[in-house]
Amino acid sequence: MGANDDDPRKHRILMVSDFFYPNFGGVENHIYYLSQCLLNLGHKVVVATHAYGNRSGVRYMTGGLKVYYVPWRPFVMQNTFPTIYGLLPIIRTILIRERITVVHGHQAFSTFCHEALMHARTMGYKVVFTDHSLYGFADVGSIHMNKVLQFTLADVTQAICVSHTSKENTVLRSGLPPEKVFVIPNAVDTSMFTPAVDRPKRSEQIVIVVISRLVYRKGVDLLVEVIPEVCRIHPNVRFIVGGDGAKRVRLEEMREKHSLQDRVEMLGAVPHAQVRSVLIRGHIFLNSSLTEAFCIAILEAASCGLLTVSTRVGGVPEVLPDDMVVLAEPDPSDMVYAIKKAIYMLPKIDPQDMHNRMRELYDWNDVAKRTEIVYDRALKCSNQKLLERLSRYLCCGAWAGKLFCLVMIVGYLFWQLLELWQPADDIEEVPDFTLPQNCDEEILENTQ
Amino acid sequence: MVEFSISNARYTYVHDQKYPSENADMHHIILRRSGSKYIFVYASALLVLACAIYLYFLEEKSISLVYYSLLFDIFLVKLLLRKPVNKESVVIMPAFGVQLETHYMSGKVVRCFVPIDKILKPVLLECVTPVTCYWTLSLIVREESEMVLVFKNLRPPIKMLVHVWKALCAATDNKEETCTHAK
Numbered sequence A: 001m002g003a004n005d006d007d008p009r010k011h012r013i014l015m016v017s018d019f020f021y022p023n024f025g026g027v028e029n030h031i032y033y034l035s036q037c038l039l040n041l042g043h044k045v046v047v048a049t050h051a052y053g054n055r056s057g058v059r060y061m062t063g064g065l066k067v068y069y070v071p072w073r074p075f076v077m078q079n080t081f082p083t084i085y086g087l088l089p090i091i092r093t094i095l096i097r098e099r100i101t102v103v104h105g106h107q108a109f110s111t112f113c114h115e116a117l118m119h120a121r122t123m124g125y126k127v128v129f130t131d132h133s134l135y136g137f138a139d140v141g142s143i144h145m146n147k148v149l150q151f152t153l154a155d156v157t158q159a160i161c162v163s164h165t166s167k168e169n170t171v172l173r174s175g176l177p178p179e180k181v182f183v184i185p186n187a188v189d190t191s192m193f194t195p196a197v198d199r200p201k202r203s204e205q206i207v208i209v210v211i212s213r214l215v216y217r218k219g220v221d222l223l224v225e226v227i228p229e230v231c232r233i234h235p236n237v238r239f240i241v242g243g244d245g246a247k248r249v250r251l252e253e254m255r256e257k258h259s260l261q262d263r264v265e266m267l268g269a270v271p272h273a274q275v276r277s278v279l280i281r282g283h284i285f286l287n288s289s290l291t292e293a294f295c296i297a298i299l300e301a302a303s304c305g306l307l308t309v310s311t312r313v314g315g316v317p318e319v320l321p322d323d324m325v326v327l328a329e330p331d332p333s334d335m336v337y338a339i340k341k342a343i344y345m346l347p348k349i350d351p352q353d354m355h356n357r358m359r360e361l362y363d364w365n366d367v368a369k370r371t372e373i374v375y376d377r378a379l380k381c382s383n384q385k386l387l388e389r390l391s392r393y394l395c396c397g398a399w400a401g402k403l404f405c406l407v408m409i410v411g412y413l414f415w416q417l418l419e420l421w422q423p424a425d426d427i428e429e430v431p432d433f434t435l436p437q438n439c440d441e442e443i444l445e446n447t448q
Numbered sequence B: 001m002v003e004f005s006i007s008n009a010r011y012t013y014v015h016d017q018k019y020p021s022e023n024a025d026m027h028h029i030i031l032r033r034s035g036s037k038y039i040f041v042y043a044s045a046l047l048v049l050a051c052a053i054y055l056y057f058l059e060e061k062s063i064s065l066v067y068y069s070l071l072f073d074i075f076l077v078k079l080l081l082r083k084p085v086n087k088e089s090v091v092i093m094p095a096f097g098v099q100l101e102t103h104y105m106s107g108k109v110v111r112c113f114v115p116i117d118k119i120l121k122p123v124l125l126e127c128v129t130p131v132t133c134y135w136t137l138s139l140i141v142r143e144e145s146e147m148v149l150v151f152k153n154l155r156p157p158i159k160m161l162v163h164v165w166k167a168l169c170a171a172t173d174n175k176e177e178t179c180t181h182a183k
Helices: A026-040 A088-097 A111-122 A140-153 A164-174 A220-233 A248-257 A272-279 A296-303 A332-348 A351-361 A364-380 A386-394 A398-421 A439-447 B035-058 B064-080 B158-171
Strands: A012-016 A044-050 A057-061 A065-070 A074-076 A102-106 A126-131 A158-161 A181-183 A206-211 A237-242 A264-268 A284-287 A307-311 A325-328 B002-007 B011-019 B024-031 B085-093 B097-104 B109-115 B119-128 B133-141
Touching: A012 A026, A012 A088, A012 A111, A026 A044, A026 A065, A026 A102, A026 A364, A044 A088, A044 A111, A057 B119, A065 B119, A088 A111, A088 A398, A088 B133, A102 A111, A102 A364, A111 A126, A111 A140, A111 A398, A126 A164, A126 A364, A140 A164, A140 A398, A158 A164, A158 A364, A164 A181, A181 A364, A206 A272, A206 A332, A220 A237, A220 A248, A220 A332, A237 A272, A248 A264, A272 A296, A284 A296, A284 A332, A296 A307, A296 A351, A307 A332, A325 A332, A386 A398, B002 B158, B011 B158, B024 B158, B035 B064, B085 B158, B119 B158, B133 B158
Parallel strands: A012 A044, A012 A102, A044 A065, A102 A126, A126 A158, A158 A181, A206 A237, A206 A284, A237 A264, A284 A307, A307 A325
Antiparallel strands: A057 A065, B002 B011, B011 B024, B024 B085, B085 B097, B097 B109, B119 B133
């Protein structure tokens, strides 16, 4: 038996999202690191996501993190096909067999998350939702998604956002009361992102690094204007551009047009394990995103001792202290001025000192402790009957409110039917595995 | 003859220690017949046929509707009540191997033998389907890419599977897991 059974303060958490390993990205990283730190604190964490290709079923990751790859196929942009009630049986089975106390969903643009949270609420579990991105209000896609979000969050127990700007955005989109929303910023693994032992000398050449997906959202069009201008003004500046995407062609064209092949190096897609080795080749990190709820990329750069130049959008101003970042409006001339200012500031920067400060400021263990407080708060909330909860859905809109109520009532009836068809007592609980501390080392020794 | 058994609503597990000299060890999982399933299936088949006949006689639809409904009924009965399994057994002979038997209601028995040196390890696995998750006991077999399921048709609970698993582990001379388990 794990420490779990004895200590009522320890939670049993189910993380749900469409986004998890082997897919790679910010949300996936967040879920993984948060889960590992929560496991270290003594809680039990299980992750549920959809199957990736052949990877289907139960897998165990480091530290005994159990992952359920539920065999529902993704249909667009890694999202599971929305069937409203399709996931109810498997989610119910997982919740009962793992004796879950809190369900934690991630990312607004994840159908698996929304459905799982809805079913968890129907069955009376406490639900926490974390929103990782900023979304608009004006276009058709955003309007529909905001309505779905309103539905899911109408009855969520607590919500978490990664920055104050993100909190404002989420509260406006979903109509959630601000008292229910906590702000817990992301963090960075500072042990993985350390400065270079010896760096290229600043007096010879200044290297500016850009690593991002080369898509519209990440401001590649701005880069296309900024890079030639900077190269013209500062003859000793070089660029390294890592990443791939639809807009890569524009950067290649810019290189050809201004004959910057020797001054702009294009690396293509950079696997995350190699990001640090690319970052330490530079002095300045350039981020030109047009929208960002939080920006982990600049945290990674600051941890490696690079000075950051970024667009002043979304939650970016909240991320780094003023002496580690130079902010600019998302306008080419303003960004060129900011780069000039950064080059001027470079001699005063000490990479190791920056790294040490980042270690103090950002730590995943701190994020886990703050999330634990949110779980404690969520569990203290009262259990509500179906009728009380329905009143919250009615406020969502004239027609939408009634539709949401209908969906919840039908969901409740399905659940009662399932309780008769397959009673909860028939579902066996899974014993907790406790891996001994040196289990991984033993396996490594045996294979060598 | 020493016998040890556990039962729940659907399954009964019997451990037959008929040969205490450990030449052979038998484990059986017996399915409890539930009449309600038969009643439900036959009742719904009858309902479908009755509707078709009603439509033919009173609403004057074509006779082919009755034929189709009859075909549908036969298909339904075949699908839901096909080849009912009475019992599944595992006979462990440490010197030779493991015999897996499936006994059907009709008296037919299907047997599958796995030699002892081909078994790498018996494992308890969790299988996830789009609607549920359950435990299975499988044998990892040398030089085969697929594992051999010990209980192919029945899904007994983990507390029954654990006894069979322990017996298989002892017979195939595997060390107990180095990582500790809760139970």
